[in-house]
Amino acid sequence: MAKTTTVASLGAALAELGQRVLLVDLDPQACLTFSVGLDPEDLDKSIHHVLLGGVKARDVIVPSDEGPDLLPATIELAAAESSLAAESNPQHLVRTALRPVEAAYDWILIDCPPTLGLLTVNGLSAATDVLIPLQCETLAHRGVGQLLDTVHDVQRLTNPSLEVLGVLPTLYDGRTTHARAVLETIAETYALTVLAPAIPKSIRFAEAPAIGQTILTTSPRSAGAKAYRALALSLL
Template sequence: MRHNVLVPRTLAVANQKGGVAKTTTVASLGAALVELGQRVLLVDLDPQACLTFSVGVDPEDLDKSIHHVLLGGVKVQDVIVPSEEGPDLVPATIDLSTAEVNLAAESGPEHLVRIALRPVTSQYDWILIDCPPTLGLLTVNGLSAASEVLIPLQCETLAHRGVGQLLDTIHDVQRLTNPGLEVLGVLPTLYDGRTNHARAVLETIADTYALTVLAPAIPKSIRFAEAPAIGQSILSTAPRSTGANAYRALAAALLETR
């Protein structure tokens, strides 16, 4: 599958269920793309600011964030945290938790992220958006700004129960705000290929929802928990680990579909 997508390629990483390695995927995939010579911008749309923290930025030290951009008066280029060795970042803070109420009063509130990012799109090859673990207005904004959506999914029986709801939201976005949005597929995370159960869950997802299952699956590893604690991705903290190499392989595969 090849995409005729204008620069940048904008990927929303979404799943309303927490604990599926959504933020880990944004940070690690972003770092892997930078290793491949790509210009990458990460966008944190989660009020918990886990992505911001995981790349070494303390949200409490920030005066301005994506919250201030969406509410107007601040330009996105004024809040971007640049990185010499990794992706740049549009950070989040806890202020974003009040944004949905305020944004709902705006005209065309589902387009605010896309509009906010427009001045910097020519500077990047990829924009990766970390959507919050909800199906609210911030996630709809992320989907409306994206060319594609990637769904990280933990390979456990109950983990896929919300996939149908997420797909309903994606279909609404395709119908109402972003007809060009494509579902890139499901990325298996926290995967233990030694168990029949994990493999069976993957088959169920593919059969039930007719979704592409992306490869390679991201293995379960303590290395992923260690990386954010020191503000780096697993590609820096454990560069030869199976987890780091899995994200490198995913990045390489995505580049081939440009």
Template sequence: MARVLAVANQKGGVAKTTTVASLGAALSELGQRVLLVDLDPQACLTFSLGFDPEDLDSSAYQVLLGSARLPEVVVQCEEGPDLVPATIQLATAEVKLAGETGREHVLRTALRPVAPAYDWIIVDCPPTLGLLTIAGLSTATDVLIPLQCETLAHRGVGQLLDTIHDVKRLTNPGLRVLGVLPTLYDGRTNHARVVLDTISESYGLSVLAPAIPKSIRFAEAPAVGRSILSTASRSAGADAYRKVAAGLL
């Protein structure tokens, strides 16, 4: 049965999407069968893996609303993983689902038939703590929190942990916090290291290693529809994600 990893942080720009694409590619390289799920209406993951959301007839939206089955919307990425894409329609999913019983479980229900076909299902959560993120957390076996190594990036982590706590209490008692993944890490600055130490102390969370270095190579990858594992295969950034992926196994 697949392990389901939710990559969540309600702050934008902390490398959630980059982490999902890169870990997905790295786990594929390791021979794992991987499904990625784009739960962000901005569809950055979908776009960065080479699919134009505007060309797609159906997406995670139809799956969550129950008007399509998951295998009908899955697309194959060149790097290996399968993808449940997002379109901007997802922006209305929370309102549409608001009155439904068991709405936290729509993703879990949709994934159930396909989960045995994968080793890993990685969910790219949107930058909110709304229903889509709750649905992602309610489905997950593990949650990974990417965190930018800057002082202000700490704000909001407490709120995220409160949400995770509520999800554990109400919908998904088995959810494990895998830990924080330090991203956009500039190891030349003392500041970044101090920030890291404070995180593990104040929240009692494990910090995954290695930290993902800050590199312009990450900005280049989405433009060609691949992750950094293809576009800069031997870079320090690709290498760091490979090590994190190996650590997950």
């Protein structure tokens, strides 16, 4: 959930700063779509129809008056990988789909699936930068090497200008030796930048998506909200 929370919260923080932001849900679990208050089962069209049905992205984007706009996902995306593979240049479908709307936004944030399949390769092939949210209380760091292998393949084959911004520590409790050790291991093993500030562990993050909002709205003065605002400022 850390990656989806990061996309939603960072997008909201950038929008607060006056930036035009589009969130793209590329995960068949549609967690990002849920987290901004939309029920995927109520949607007639989603990114699935954009990638495989000839529908234009602008006709599927759900606009927002205050926060980021959203290109939503539904469970139909789960069956898309095999269909995507049959397309010509299948790794560039997301880039092609987003090109007509790029000029309307300052930031497009893509929430990729947790697996390293064709949908994730599409997201990486469309991106300029990769931000890696890392849960510091688990063994999640073991997947960093696999992700970086995929990033290097994408850099070599489809998107040579792709850059890794760094690792964003999430669910971070600086009081624990384990959390600090995870960060040190990542920085040393993979020579990655550790982005600051770390996103603190908080029950507030679990509460926000349940009502279709981000922590910036539900707990605007919390440490978590302040951390995402600081991250947005640093990226700007």
